[in-house]
Amino acid sequence: MKLLALPWVFLTALFFAGSALAKPGLIDTNPFPRIEVAQHTSLIRRAEVDQSRDLLYTAADDKTIRVWQLPELKSLKVFRVPVSAGHEGQLFGLALSVDGTVIAAAGWTGWDKERTASVFLIDAQSGAFLGRIKNLPQGVSALRFLGTSNYLAIGLMGNAGLRVVDVRTQQVLLEDTEYGADIRDIVMNKQGELAVASLDKFVRLYGADYTLLGRVKPDPNATPLTVRYSPNNRQLAVGYFEHADVHLLNSDTLQVDLKIKANHLTLGKNVHSLEWLKGDHRAEQTIDRLCVAGEALKAKLVKTACFQVTHGANNSVQISDAQSYSVAHSSINGIVRWKNDWLVLLTGEPALHVMNKAGKIEYSARSSVLNFEGTSKLLALSDDAQRVQFTADNGAGELLEPMLFDVAHGQLDTKKKSVSQRGVKLIPPRQTVPGQQFDLADRYKPTLNQQALQLEAFERVESHAWSTDGNALLLGTSWALRHLDHQGKQHWIARLSASAWAVNLSEDGKWAVAALSDGTIRWFSTATGREHLAYFQHANRSDWIAWQPNGLYMSSPAGDQFLGWHINRGMNQAPDFFLAAQFERTLYKPERVQKTLLENSATPDNLVLQNVLPPRVSIRTEKLVQRASGEWALTLRIKGETLGPRPNDFIVFVNQIPVTAPSERRLGWRDRSGFEREIQLVLRDRFNELRVEAMTDHSLGLAQTTIPLPEKNSSPIRQQRDLGNLYVFAVGVSGFKNLSAEHQLDFAASDAVQFSQAMQQFGSSNYRKVNIRLLADQAEQGPTKNNIEDALKFLSQARAQDTVMMFLASHAVQDVHKNYYFVPADVTVADLKSLNDLSPNSRTKRESLISWEVFFEALRNTAGRRILIVDTCHAQGIEGRLNPASLIKRSVSSLFPMLLASAKDEDSQEYAPAGRGLFTHGLLEGLQQTTASGRTLTVQSWFDQAVPLVTQLRDQTIGQQTPQLIATSEMRNWQILGQ
Secondary structure, three states, X not given: OOOOOOOHHHHHHHHHHHHHHOOOOOOOOOOEEEEOOOOOOOOEEEEEEEOOOOEEEEEEOOOEEEEEEOOOOEEEEEEEOOOOOOOOOOEEEEEEOOOOOEEEEEEOOOHHHHOOEEEEEEEOOOOOEEEEEEEEOOOEEEEEEXXXXXXXXXXXXXXXXXXXEEOOOOOEEEEEOOOOOOEEEEEEOOOOOEEEEEOOOOEEEEOOOOOEEEEEOOOOOOOEEEEEEOOOOOEEEEXXXXXXXXXXXXXXXXXXXXXXXXXXXXOOOOOOEEEEEEEEEOOOOEEEEEEEEOOOOOOXXXXXXXXXXXXXXXXXXXEEEEEEEEEEOOOEEEEEEEOOOEEEEEEOOOEEEEEOOOOOEEEEEEOOEOEOOOOOOOOEEOOOOOEEEEOOEOOOOOEOOOEEEEOOOOEEEOOOOOOOOOOOOOEOOEOOOOOOOEEXXXXXXXXXXXXXXXXXOOOOEEEEEEOOOOOEEEXXXXXXXXXXXXXXXXXXXXXXXXXEEEEEEOOOOOEEEEEEOOOEEEEEEOOOOOEEEEEEEEOOOOOEEEEOOOOOEEEOOOHHHOEEEEEOOOOOOOOEEEEHHHHHHHHEOHHHHOOHHHHOOOOOOOOHHHHOOOOEEEEEEEEEEEOOOOOEEEEEEEEEEXXXXXXXXXXXXXXXXXXXXXXXXXXOHHHOOEEEEEEEEEXXXXXXXXXXXXXXXXXXXXXXXXXXXXXXHOOOOOOOOOOOOEEEEEEEOOOOOOOOHHHOOOOHHHHHHHHHHHHHHHHOOOOOOEEEEEEEOOOOEOOOHHHHHHHHHHHHHOOOOOEEEEEEEOEEEEOXXXXXXXXXXXXXXXXXXXXXXXOHHHHHHOOOOEEHHHHXXXXXXXXXXXXXXXXXXXXXXXXXXXXXXXXXXXXXXXXXXXXXXXXXXXOOOEEHHHOEEHHHHHHHHHHHHHHHHOOOEEHHHHHHHHHHHHHHHOOOOOOOOOOEEEOOHHHHOOEEEOO
């Protein structure tokens, strides 16, 4: 995703003009909604590499610092700084201490509150704040630790210049204010000398004692953006904004020794980034490589060019022909060296790429945020704005197939269709209206009927749309929406923290809709300018979330993993961040969010989540040691601080498998204000995703991190695979003693029996022991409500290395409030009839039905791999057809796969020739075929074998039956059978 591509020469004017809009005072502690996709969502400004630990730290305009494992670019952690709805929190400078323990980060940090800027000092492992350098007169544009972890060089914006500060004492060791513009880059050589590039066109050199040794304009007509010392310290390479030439300066005299013409190789118009790679060093000469990159030209791939630089006797310098490598369709904003001859490239999409010595991109991490740039004419609305059609750039200058989101039904349509095929009138933005002359020849100075429209300094019009009657004009700009009348008089302004790439006005005149550079689409009332709804579409085209300002949301099953709320804790502590998924029990209200635009009434801004905050959970690695077996033992310290309701328990997951036994999870009264535990875990994989949950009655405390094992152990430990024990909990109900004959089922009880028998047969050779608990019509225990709920305790025996399967076959129903129930053998007619009862307390009366929450809670309280298989059906005459959406949502949140026999509004058919339910028949046949072939059976391959049989054997007169597998990619690969 590209953001507003303002060059650095405009940054100071932009941000300090914008500062007039901010009011000083206490830092805002209201929750800020933020998109979270485990990647940067806007321009990556800086990067630092911890060479000893193979860690990459990156800072971006999205106000986050992210930690990555090299070379795979595996996302490990995210650190946050205080933010506001405006620019507060944007990071332009990042530095890593020499010992790799401390991060310094700054930019537009502290200005909104204190009218001075700050540098945050952050623990590089935990993200905790260690201190703050305060009272800086302008924003920070560059940072560099100087040969020790104690001294920090701070480059400031405007004419505030350079400071060197002792971070321990806050003593200022150097203050040079003789600057005319922002400092852009700071580097240090082996002798402790500093070279500084500034937008005032000077390169300055400071001695190890911080005295100014000299300054020079290497090119009086160009602005230096980046500087780097050669490995032998004899040359200082300088890249510029205005052209793609690189100048090599003598590091003692700052005189130009050599000019390198790079424009024909980089295909760019400037050099944003430089990096030296150390080569062959001999007595008489050294041969190094200098890699350069810059900004893209239109419709061209950006290339990184690496030159061979030979330093000979008598300080001679020679340049050999360069090799160039195609990298990206957007600018390359930074290059950092890793392991001497590999490079990490920061591109404007935003994305990260790891390139080997031969110029091959080995690994990439791209944003999952849609790029709406270039789609200003394509944001189409239904007349009431309930449906919005949109597209996005795929990163290569090509548009994706349009997607349609329906607010009133909470549905996303990604199928390739024309507007007519979608069956709804969709209206694109009206770019012109008769009698109105809207001129965008200069997007910074637009005119309407030859009259200038009032914008702020450096504010740029990115999109516009007229109302149906031509009486209103909506402007989408760099950081705002402006609603004007037909004479250009402003009705209202809505300030944004992103650019409005596309806008539209609904035909009924009620809604202004904008697609923003943060990947969201937002609905504003044309009457008030207030935001009523926001929508985020993940780039995978399936996950999404829509939310109101008060926090209530609806989403795809995993969509609430991509939105969270940032809550500041003052300026001296790391903020809190809570995902929407942590408030599922409180805020997941799809039926209410679907009515947002229909009711057109302002939703309250006060977030419900502030009353039900979960515990603040943190994870810290204490020790990681390798055992003689080759496994790694991790000692983990977990800490929880109560912020709202008291937590009931905590669970530790490794790679989405709960590893803490039920007896270890309980939190008692002594833990009411917080808890602390030390846990030992066994790790076997290269990357081990750790997740700690602490559940309250209303919300979920959560901490997540990834623990990498040393690269030499990147392959899983090769040893005899231990699948542990298998636990099977199977319930099948065919006979219902209180219901009429038409409500009886033929094969549900038989399904449970046959499933249990099959798992006993096939599991005995794959697991240490197979444990079965069967409740069916003819079994030892009948499937009554009491028996079922009591038998669920059986699952608590499972351990981390075990596998748990829950199989359920019966009727499944829902009430008018969309509560879901499993129907046991002793269900009463009165309880089934009450499903249509609108009174809120009707649910408490249904003593003979089993809420699906009972099964989900039982699985949540179980260790090991957990799999839920549901082959339930709906009989005519029973009220409340089951919609599995909520079940799917809960299984995703609870981190276990769910295999469903059918989709929404479909019947689960029975297959009389085999005496089974059709989906169960497909699963059992898959077991049989896999065992006969000797192949390994995973969750995914098991499902894949069942689906074709269902499709082939279903009764077409009944209708479709579409089995569903709801699972993450990790869960899909869980092994069920086979060594």
